[in-house]
Amino acid sequence: MTPYDALMAHQRETQALSQxxxxxxxxxxxxxxxxxxxxxxxEMAALEGVLHARRTDPRIAEWLETIDQTTLDDVGRANLRHIRRSFERTSKVPAALAARIARVTSEAQGIWAEARAKDDFDAFAPTLGEVIALKREEGQALAAGGDVYDAMLDDYEPGMTGAELEAMFGALRPALSDLRAAVREAEAPPRLTGSFDENAQMKLTRQLARTFGYDMTHGRVDKAVHPFSSGSGLDVRITTRTNPQDPFNCFYSTIHEVGHAAYEQGIDRAHLLTPVGRGVSMGVHESQSRIYENQIGRSRAFTGWLFGQMREAFGDFGVPDAETFYRIVNRVSDGYIRTEADELQYNLHVLMRFDLERALVSHDLQVSDLEAAWNDRFEADFGFAVDKASNGVLQDVHWAVGLIGYFPTYSLGNVYAGCLHEALRRDVPDLDTHLSSGNTEAATGWLKREVQQHGGLFEPKDVIHKASGQPASERPLLMYLKGKFTELYGL
Structure with a gap:
């Protein structure tokens, strides 16, 4: 084999073990x-040890040194870019530290779940302190004297910095706060009431998954406490959750996770089990889930079709017409939970977490003070107090499993989705005609062509620039939100 072939054979086995x-x-x-x-x-620690050894195998350095990049095509060069970045980053982290992080974060997940069930942050704080300390140690190794948070962020959004996000989010926060304040002064749409059978929810949610192009022959829908998507290539699974009083939680969690899954399923199969064969970043990944869930799934056109599907599934559920249903779906409501937040307030939840985790990493905030800091910031941003830990600092699993630097990619994904939606509307002017009949193919097909099929071929910022025709900016998202909620609330 050529050095490149040998490297890729090694890489495919590593990717398979990672799966x-x-x-x-x-x-x-x-x-x-x-x-x-x-x-x-x-078990997780043992596997992480094997993966760490493979990712730091000295032969990788030899192969990278030997390969003549001029003999490679764009895909080959992109694979090398990802492999080199991973090798250099992984080599900086001692194997013992990587295994300890895997063991502690796996155990922390269960401790977090128990503490959340009991609304007892103090029961989780020592474990979280250990996770933060270990991740900080990892970040210091990766940063090699540079910014520790930037080094951690690079795991999820290569090329992005905390300073860039701070500037972008600094532009988002006041505009969103002002729009939120205006909406809260206006008359709100009615709420959905009643009880909705959970088995019927799961039946309709699987239909929604297929409607958005999820290939069930290479995936499945299960229930979990925290909805997520897992896997790539030929095995991409999603989870959702049900609540008899809130079927939208189930439906829109599913559509959101289908966005993630469709990205992985939409990547060119020629890239299977290679670095290019995965989504390029969490920000780009989130752009897919958010545009599926919000700009498409919560649009007036699509909710008109969904209204009919809900009547078939649940009979007369107390909503008189499709327009009222659209207003209910997009109602801005006070709430504690990020994953249940409306489009307008969602990013305020994320921006709070971004600031708190940066403070934790920099030692400006201690874990023992985190719950109080969370509660103070929440009340300042949302205007009411947190009532219990499961609605506050314990609601997300991310910090428990060591995902420091992950939260900001949610809002970055919203920014990216705003750019993509503007371009989608430009390129598919009759989009609403398709959506009103429950046909999402015009939208999902455009996203597959412009974003998903490329996988990791381009850098994250380049993916959005190529697809939208402009550098990423918060402007399209703010224009979309302002236009939608100004019209919906008669501002």
Whole structure:
């Protein structure tokens, strides 16, 4: 084999093992017995040790040094870019530290779940302190004297910095706060009331998954506490959750996760089990889930079709017409939970987490003070107090599993989605005609062609620039939100 062929053969085996580890994570969230958590921690640590060894194999440096990039095509050069970045980053982290992080974060997930059920942050704080300390140690190794948070962020959004996000979010926050204040003064649409059978919710949610192009022959829909998408290529799974009083939680969680899954399923199969064969970043990934969920799924045209589907599934559920249904779906409501937040307020939840985790990493905030800091910031941003820890600092699993630097990609994904939606509307002017009949193919097909099929071929910022025709900016998102909620609330 040529050096490139040898490198890619090694890489495919590494990617396959990584997929196995991801499947263990899916199992832990869905069907694993609660008592298995300590053993699962050992299993995850063992696999992480094997993966770390493969990712830091000295032969990778030799192969990278030997390969003549002028003999490669764009895909080959992109694969090398990803492999080199991963090799250099992984080589900076001691194997013992990587294994310890895998073990502690696996165990922390169960401890977090128990503390959340009991609304007891103090029971989780020591474990979280250990996770933060370990991730900070990892970040310092990766930064090699540079900005620690930037080094951690690079795991999820290569090329992005905390300073860039701070500037972007600094432009978002006051505009969103002003629009939110105006909306709260206006007359609100009615709320959805009643009880909705959970089995019927799951039946309709699977229909919605297929409507948005999710290939069920290479995926499945299960229930979990926290909805997520897992896997890539030929095995991409999603989870959702049900609430008898809130079917929208189920439906829009599903559509959101289908956006993630469709990205992975939409990548050119020629890239299977290669670095290019995965979504390029979490920000771009989130752009797909958010545009599926919001700009498409909550549009007036699509909700008109969904209204009919809900009447078929649940009979007369107390909503008189499609326009009222659209207003209910897009109602701005006070709430504690990020994943249940409306489009207008969602980013305010994320921006709070971004600021708090940066403060934790920089030692400006101690874990022992985190709950109080969360509650103070929440009340300042949303105008009412947190009532219990499960509605506050314990609501998300991300910090428990060590995903420091992940939260800002949610809002970055919204910014990217705003850019893509503007371009989609430009290129598909009759989009609403398709959506009103429940046909999402014009939208999802455009996204597959412009974003999804490329996988990791381009850098994240370049993906959005190429697809939208402009550098990423918060402007399209703010224009979309202002236009939508000004019209909806008669501002």
């Amino acid at each position: 196995v580890m991801g499947r263990l994570g899916w199992d832990q969230e869905t069907v694993m017995p609660r008592g298995a958590a300590p053993q699962r921690g050992e």
